[in-house]
Amino acid sequence: MPPRRRISAGSGGTVRPAARFCAEPMGARCALRATVPKGGRPDDMMLWIILAAMTAIAALAVLGPMARARQTSLSAADRDLAVYKDQLAEIDRDLERGVIGLREAEAGRTEISRRILKAARGGEATAGAGSGRRGRIGAIVAAVGLPAVALGVYLSTGAPDLPDQPLSERLAARPEQADIDNLVARVESHLMQNPEDGRGWEVLAPVYLRLNRPADAAQAFRNAIRTLGTSPRRQSGLGEALTVVAGGIVTAEARAAFEAALAAEPGLVAARMYLNLALTQEGRHAEAVAAWRTMIAGAAPDAPWLPTAQRELAAAEIAGGLPPSGQPAPAGQPAPAGQAGTAPPDKAAAAPGPSADDVAAAAGMAPEDRTRMIEGMVARLSERLDQGGGSVDEWSRLIRSLAVLGRKDEARAAALKAREAVKSSADDLARIDDLSKGLGLAL
């Protein structure tokens, strides 16, 4: 395994969750938590009725005994007497059933009689029935306090709009999923009998990956390669499966697979992206930035993977303490040209970024220190732009930096300010909007 250096965007110590480039941005596997769907279902009304009934039962459990106690309240001595009589009766019952001997029963009776005498002497003050005031307070607690606490807590923690979603219902709602499970089971049993059927493995492997069974997927890709020979798609799939198995780390084995895939088919986007990611994970930030820029430069403007690539580019830039896009690339690296979010080199040259010294200093720092330094630079930039305004490139840099640092709200605020600042130019406005959209900021 290569050094398990992980990308540290945001704070120095955070570990990125398993990186998986999602084809569908809201796919269930990628987005675990999303907004709760709002909407009135007939179930909703039913739920509230049941909750109300439960509340009533709880309140009655408190109010009921209070009401009964008022009717039957006895003095302490009376109550003790009742207890002792009960005990005497119990002794008789036990004696009848033969669970205790005559002698023990006699001893028990004597003991209890002694207690009865003691109780009759009345050692204790008489307990009153509930005073009116205390009773009223108790009733208020039960009738008002209890539902208030319950509702207050539930409304802040519960999700009353969310229906139950047992697996069977979810499968029924998405028949294709049930079909997939059937299909997988059929193909699996077929392959159990015919393990040399490469086409079966080939069909199954990507399905495994989608079902979040990466280890099975990797094995299936290997089997497909073993039986059908290598191909760029199989190698790339194998690499992806291995990466997911390793929790998002592009292992040496995965990298070899991606490299094999690219050697045969240089245009394979996924393999290229994982290799770029591997560069960042190994701490080769400058190379990663260059690779991302090259890739973005060659992309069609509507390529679905472009936002992801831009996000990773920004992350690589931050992690490496490199000048964000829009700056002239360091000598010897191909300059990006004409993609969304970056300016043509000639215009960008005017925007002051971190000095060469800053970059050199950042490269040798511990991740925490580097993050602190980056945050310092972002703060300075933000202050300067707030006071004196700046070019669209500087605004873009600020927005992206904030977004990459995970400070989405500030990024959004900066984007709004930027729009205000550059509203005179339609081109600049569009650039800010594109960038915001790419970073997932809703303006």
Add this chain to the structure above:
Amino acid sequence: MIVEIGHYALVLAFALALVQSILPVWGARTRDAQLMAVAGPAALAQFLFVALAFGALTWAAVVSDFSVANVFENSHSAKPLQFKISGVWGNHEGSMLLWVLILALFGAMVAAFGRNLPETLKANALGVQAWIASAFLLFILATSNPFQRLSPAPMEGRDLNPILQDWGLAIHPPLLYLGYVGFSISFAFAVAALIDGRIDAAWARWVRPWTLAAWVFLTLGIAMGSYWAYYELGWGGWWFWDPVENASFMPWLSGTALLHSAIVMEKRNALKVWTILLAILTFSLSLLGTFLVRSGVLTSVHAFATDPARGVFILMILTLFIGGSLALFAWRGSTLTQGGIFAPISREGALVFNNLFLTVSCLAVFVGTLYPLVLEAVTGDKISVGAPFFNVVFGIIVVPLLLVVPIGPFLAWKRGDLGAVAERLAVALVVALVVAAITGWISRGVAPVLAALGFGLAAWLVVGALAEFAFRIRLFAEPIGTSLRRARGLPRSAWGMTIAHVGVGLSVVGIVAESAWKTEHILIMKPNDTVEVAGMTVQYQGSAPRKGPNFQEQTGVFAVSRGGVLLTTLRPAKRFYPARQMPTTEAAIGQFDLYASNLYISLGDAQTDGGMAVRIYWKPFVNFIWYGCVVMALGGFVSLSDRRLRVGAPVPARLAGRVPVGAAE
């Protein structure tokens, strides 16, 4: 909808617990019957709602509703049904829910069976019980809510930790919690007595059965945990002095002390203050166990939660309850009246001895468990206090205690006669010495001293307990028919004591045999290799892959034969659970000597040359460790079934003098 009903039920239970914390206690202070009457029904309703919540979570797990985060994180649609159910408490949130379910269950039982209790005692005890419930329900709702939802629901769950996919999980935690939480009743009654400022006879009568019930469950829970670790972890050990094990062992030690001191209190009206203190300490140690396991202070298979916020929360609960109850004890303890004087050589004296040694052994475990943690927190140094420390220190303390166990029951209350006791125990002493000599001679090459002392002690315990029983029914002194009639007439609590003390002896047999006579073979075997173990031939016949519902496994096949006769075939396995990417070891355990001894085989890694790393242990009489625990628990059950516990009428001293009386008569 069901999930949300469950969530709301949990919230309602919290609100009810709050009401139950305040109104009855207030009522008890002001002698207000109306307010005190709230306690019982509120406790019953609280149990109803917690049970509803638990049922809803179980339902979500069974139908694989992955919109519940807890189910998504700990379940898998392919998991077998029994593990879907037991997996409900195989994680932090769910197990806390089980914890409060059992707490509410005990509260409801006090409410249901407590008709005989004086009203103020009942109101106060249920109020204290509700304080605990409120604190833990708040903890669950604030930091560990099992009803958090995910939307959209993920297609597949992350599966349960494979080590926990076992029948052990279905049994071990519920039993353990019944024990831990059961001690909350003794605690609640102790605090209620302190609040009230008096200990009446009802207190003494109530504490013993409840403590006994909790103790029985805790005994079984710990034994089950030990057995589970033995067969699942593949190390062949049964007790590791792991901090988590110690966390459950400490309440057991102090609970055992409490059990015995409660006898003195019930019989002789003595040791009242000490019993209250023990009740507080026992439950405090249960809470400490919960804290150690849940706070992330320890790393182990039990440490589900490593969220520091949870640790801080539990620490606050811990401080509040332990500190509060001890402060209350310091304040009110001196007002409680002491009663009953006794000579040092007496039944009471023996039980005080028992308490002293149990408490000190508990302290030793406490220090050994917490010292490394405290040291690391203060100085950052990591030290580990391991089995050698515990074996030596705990052994030194517990051996004198075990030596006295058979003597105690022979002593009369108030004042005993050691000379007479020695006479009656002569048989047991002779048997013990003979057993020691024989076992020492048998194991002369291995560990003669350990074997001789250990087996001698075990024989002393078993024969001593039986001798007491025989003496009591006047076996051989009167015709056998009379003796049998006397045995039938003996109170069940006396039966229970004899059975439990025999159980202790049986466990000692298992522990000593396993320590002195076990053999261990760690080797690499190729197919058809053989190895000689304890006079048997174990042949490795090869291994084959197999597919389970949610795992794959590699199973090794071992033929065990003696003198060419095949005795059994053992199939240990290494499993791999893809959803969690985790391997587990499934040891194969062959039963020999009438289910007393084990041949234990577990697989290591496969070698590149076709060989297989194999560990083979011969564990003679190891099962006695757990049989002994089960027998102890059985003794507890028998004693618990004694009807007179509920009436609690003591036998007058006149009668007690004529008939030798049992520990709990």
